[in-house]
Amino acid sequence: MPDRIYLDWNATAPLRREAREAMVAAWELAGNPSSVHAEGRQARRLVEEARAVIAGAVGAPARNVVFTSGGTEANALALTPGLRRGTGVPVRRLLVSAVEHASVLAGGRFPAVAIGIVGVTRAGLLDLDRLRAMLADGPPALVSVMLANNETGAVQPVMEAAGIVHQAGGLLHVDAIQAFGRIPFNINVLNADLLTLSAHKIGGPKGVGALVVAEDLLGLEPVLRGGGQEHGRRAGTENVAGIAGFGAAAKAAMAALEGDARRLEGLRSRLEGGLQQTSGVVIFSGDAPRLPNTTLFTVPGLKAETAVIGFDLAGVAVSSGSACSSGKVQPSHVLEAMGFGPELAQGAVRLSLGWSTTPADVDRTLEAWRRLANTLLKRSDETLLERF
Incomplete structure (x- = not known):
């Protein structure tokens, strides 16, 4: 693909x-x-x-x-x-x-x-x-x-x-x-x-x-x-x-670990900086020590299933959380345990980077998000799917 x-x-x-x-x-x-x-x-x-x-x-x-x-x-x-x-x-x-x-x-x-x-x-x-x-x-x-x-x-x-x-x-x-x-x-x-x-x-x-x-x-x-x-x-x-x-x-992973971690942390900062240009974006565990490659985010009113579909149709593979619940998009038990209500927990989208991720990939993902956000936060899921 x-x-x-x-x-x-x-x-x-x-x-x-x-x-x-x-x-x-x-x-x-x-x-x-x-x-x-x-x-x-x-x-x-x-x-x-x-x-x-x-x-x-x-x-x-x-x-x-x-x-x-x-x-x-x-x-x-x-x-x-x-x-x-x-x-x-x-x-x-x-x-x-x-x-x-x-x-x-x-x-x-x-x-x-x-x-x-x-x-x-x-x-x-x-x-x-x-x-x-x-x-x-x-x-x-x-x-x-x-x-x-x-x-x-x-x-x-x-x-x-x-x-x-x-x-x-x-x-x-x-x-x-x-x-x-x-x-x-x-x-x-x-x-x-x-x-x-x-x-x-x-x-x-x-x-x-x-x-x-x-x-x-x-x-x-x-x-x-x-x-x-x-x-x-x-x-x-x-x-x-x-x-x-x-x-x-x-x-191979251990040989590249130090360099990959530094590079991915920089890409994650670039990604999160772009996401935060959307009003109301929440980045979960943003103040905690985190893996250098992981961002879990949402916006109030966002539905994760719709967002994942929208990203996919825009050519970007992302997740709504754990992949071990494939085909069952549901509120994250992790976010519920952290004290977040359904409004945020049901809309969490996970972006996770890897050794082949490039700055261009991040920029294209942000472009896709800006287009999606303009639609997702204003229209119903049915309207979005018809649009795509």
């Missing part, structure tokens, strides 16, 4: 050349990575090389990276009752922030009665005082807090949360899927006990993810049973080509 602008990188990133080449090479191999013959060892080498790259990117030993079918499975594997560090007390309840991804809000393998929701501030940041109070009111808990929100881009105070959680005898799971490859972080500096990652957000293939576990974490029970793959933590023959693509994408 020529001359289109892709600004939905938080939903998925285009496949990197390096990942594609690694996958094509892997598809040429015949061996099962669990086989001991030469063909099997070739496949195993690709898996272990990728494991080492991903582990190095987050400061973990390679043996502590568990490959999964994606971020959702990695989150489900992480949210396990009975986890403990060393001789610590096993966790029996789960506390999650109100702005987590749906796969975390679902609670993994914790029963519904054992799950609590921790609120956030108006800026979309975890309410640390509320977390402290909830941890004090019950047995040790597993706490799940995303490093960066997929809708607003807000970067959470994870290190502060880790201190509070561990002081209360709990464990911390960090969904770092949106942050990986966009901001630097280290599992040890974050003081996280579990960390989840996904390949397709950084230009790897869809359908591959990873759970990274701390050194002395015990009690992790596999979701999939039946084989000894992934050190007994996830049964099933490894997706060799997907994992090889994941490793190649991670290597």
